[in-house]
Amino acid sequence: xxxxxxxxxxxxxxxxxxxxxxxxxxxxxxxxxxxxxxxxxxxxxxxxxxxxxxxxxxxxxxxxxxxxxxxxxxxxxxxxxxxxxxxxxxxxxxxxxxxxxxxxxxxxxxxxxxxxxxxxxxxxxxxxxxxxxxxxxxxxxxxxxxxxxxxxxxxxxxxxxxxxxxxxxxxxxxxxxxxxxxxxxxxxxxxxxxxxxxxxxxxxxxxxxxxxxxxxxxxxxxxxxxxxxxxxxxxxxxxxxxxxxxxxxxxxxxxxxxxxxxxxxxxxxxxxxxxxxxxxxxxxxxxxxxxxxxxxxxxxxxxxxxxxxxxxxxxxxxxxxxxxxxxxxxxxxxxxxxxxxxxxxxxxxxxxxxxxxxxxxxxxxxxxxxxxxxxxxxxxxxxxxxxxxxxxxxxxxxxxxxxxxxxxxxxxxxxxxxxxxxxxxxxxxxxxxxxxxxxxxxxxxxxxxxxxxxxxxxxxxxxxxxxxxxxxxxxxxxxxxxxxxxxxxxxxxxxxxxxxxxxxxxxxxxxxxxxxxxxxxxxxxxxxxxxxxxxxxxxxxxxxxxxxxxxxxxxxxxxxxxxxxxxxxxxxxxxxxxxxxxxxxxxxxxxxxxxxxxxxxxxxxxxxxxxxxxx
Numbered sequence: 246x247x248x249x250x251x252x253x254x255x256x257x258x259x260x261x262x263x264x265x266x267x268x269x270x271x272x273x274x275x276x277x278x279x280x281x282x283x284x285x286x287x288x289x290x291x292x293x294x295x296x297x298x299x300x301x302x303x304x305x306x307x308x309x310x311x312x313x314x315x316x317x318x319x320x321x322x323x324x325x326x327x328x329x330x331x332x333x334x335x336x337x338x339x340x341x342x343x344x345x346x347x348x349x350x351x352x353x354x355x356x357x358x359x360x361x362x363x364x365x366x367x368x369x370x371x372x373x374x375x376x377x378x379x380x381x382x383x384x385x386x387x388x389x390x391x392x393x394x395x396x397x398x399x400x401x402x403x404x405x406x407x408x409x410x411x412x413x414x415x416x417x418x419x420x421x422x423x424x425x426x427x428x429x430x431x432x433x434x435x436x437x438x439x440x441x442x443x444x445x446x447x448x449x450x451x452x453x454x455x456x457x458x459x460x461x462x463x464x465x466x467x468x469x470x471x472x473x474x475x476x477x478x479x480x481x482x483x484x485x486x487x488x489x490x491x492x493x494x495x496x497x498x499x500x501x502x503x504x505x506x507x508x509x510x511x512x513x514x515x516x517x518x519x520x521x522x523x524x525x526x527x528x529x530x531x532x533x534x535x536x537x538x539x540x541x542x543x544x545x546x547x548x549x550x551x552x553x554x555x556x557x558x559x560x561x562x563x564x565x566x567x568x569x570x571x572x573x574x575x576x577x578x579x580x581x582x583x584x585x586x587x588x589x590x591x592x593x594x595x596x597x598x599x600x601x602x603x604x605x606x607x608x609x610x611x612x613x614x615x616x617x618x619x620x621x622x623x624x625x626x627x628x629x630x631x632x633x634x635x636x637x638x639x640x641x642x643x644x645x646x647x648x649x650x651x652x653x654x655x656x657x658x659x660x661x662x663x664x665x666x667x668x669x670x671x672x673x674x675x676x677x678x679x680x681x682x683x684x685x686x687x688x689x690x691x692x693x694x695x696x697x698x699x700x701x702x703x704x705x706x707x708x709x710x711x712x713x714x715x716x717x718x719x720x721x722x723x724x725x726x727x728x729x730x731x732x733x734x735x736x737x738x739x740x741x742x743x744x745x746x747x748x749x750x751x752x753x754x755x756x757x758x759x760x761x762x763x764x765x766x767x768x769x770x771x772x773x774x775x776x777x778x779x780x781x782x783x784x785x786x787x788x789x790x791x792x793x794x795x796x797x798x799x800x801x802x803x804x805x806x807x808x809x810x811x812x813x814x815x816x817x818x819x820x821x822x823x824x825x826x827x828x829x830x831x832x833x834x835x836x837x838x839x840x841x842x843x844x845x846x847x848x849x850x851x852x853x854x855x856x857x858x859x860x
Contacts, residue, residue: 254432262315274317275325281310346402498644555725557658597625706838730832
């Protein structure tokens with residue numbers, strides 16, 4: 246969740262650290278700081294609040310250094326104050342640490358260290374690390390002290406440290422949250438996520454759990470926590486640095502909404518053949534015969550990815566005729582789940598580093614399940630711990646509220662369902678061709694949706710942005726899209742919103758409906774269309790105001806709506822299994838424009854982080 250950047254190289258250090266932190270702002274933070282070594286002394290500058298505050302502090306009291314660390318903090322232990330902002334120091338002031346995660350036994354360690362004479366000046370768990378390393382200092386340098394300190398700490402965390410007493414060196418450790426090491430041309434970087442490095446290098450190494458990187462001007466050495474060498478080959482990230490910029494859009498979220506046609510196109514590219522009616526998912530390193538023997542699919546995810554999993558359940562059950570269970574990653578391991586070698590477990594995660602999802606994956610693996618991932622980040626932990634990954638080639642997603650990653654996950658799940666159907670013989674060639682045609686048309690349909698609905702939805706947002714509650718309804722494969730639409734509105738506009746399967750409206754939510762409650766109804770012309778019309782009529786009978794997302798050319802839905810009160814957004818007609826992607830875009834735009842009207846921080850909504858890398 247916190248942002249980390251470290252640098253050793255020939256460039257001016259302070260501007261590079263600030264730039265790296267700015268590229269990590271999307272992760273969410275409430276304070277920031279930098280530490281540099283200058284004339285064999287550690288110098289800190291820190292501030293509460295946004296990065297601009299830190300820049301003002303540095304402008305008022307300039308600092309220089311030959312190497313250093315930067316950090317944006319998301320408060321877990323201690324208030325978001327300048328005192329609690331990272332980096333943190335030991336008693337001597339010569340050891341500095343930045344930290345992402347939680348030291349679970351920090352109170353125990355703090356009491357032990359205080360009894361030994363160490364003085365603490367902050368409320369954070371992070372400061373314990375600096376004092377532990379100070380206590381464990383020996384003749385084997387910073388890395389030796391860190392290894393001994395690590396043996397005492399419990400929790401999930403990433404650390405990067407420097408010491409003026411072991412100069413020209415950064416030591417990074419991963420035990421849960423991600424750490425990325427960038428290999429440049431005579432320069433070296435450490436960061437918590439790829440965007441911080443993209444302007445300087447695309448050659449990166451993702452540390453594995455309980456691994457260490459020792460970074461000096463001569464290069465990087467990788468070891469485990471016992472000091473044994475670890476082989477680490479840099480991977481080339483294909484994202485262009487420009488992809489992480491706003492490119493003229495007001496917000497990253499808006500840019501990423503409009504990138505969806507191309508992101509979906511990239512995710513499909515090279516993976517389907519219309520001529521042969523086949524899908525090509527060569528990333529799946531499971532023997533086809535073993536996949537044929539699968540008798541159940543388990544989809545594990547959190548947040549928006551969980552909504553994608555719900556849609557995937559419809560796709561896989563219909564096309565591959567396999568029973569599918571969808572589970573929250575955050576809840577899965579707290580019961581005794583039933584899985585075996587014939588269970589195909591698929592974890593869905595944009596970052597590949599979501600702590601709850603990784604924990605659920607490990608639980609399923611421990612019980613013998615065969616595991617795949619659907620992920621956007623090459624080399625991330627989920628991709629390394631599964632037997633293959635269907636990569637969503639969405640490019641960097643900076644906005645905290647997921648948009649293009651979600652729609653690409655839906656496409657990846659559709660292709661997985663087709664692949665399983667092909668292996669199991671549950672779809673004939675003509676049927677597979679039909680689905681592939683739908684997928685190949687999808688990028689163009691999304692372009693049409695953005696072209697024809699964006700202005701209209703901005704006007705609708707102007708009408709409804711002051712409302713305090715929304716109800717989102719959908720049926721069949723689109724009820725998860727109602728859940729996702731409600732989540733997007735909650736995340737970035739702070740409006741209370743609920744998503745429901747429309748058939749459940751009579752079992753409780755109908756009591757909430759009155760003239761003040763906008764109802765967003767997802768109503769494509771599919772096999773549950775008439776049922777959905779009935780639900781809309783029930784809402785209208787109780788004075789509900791309806792914002793309907795329907796299909797172009799539909800002449801029945803408009804008859805139910807009062808043009809003076811209600812709104813109708815029409816999207817191009819498409820097949821049922823592709824419709825969730827098409828229906829998603831208007832809901833993303835609605836949430837975005839309402840949030841902008843309300844003056845919310847769209848890209849960095851309060852209390853949220855892009856990647857939840859601690860439990």
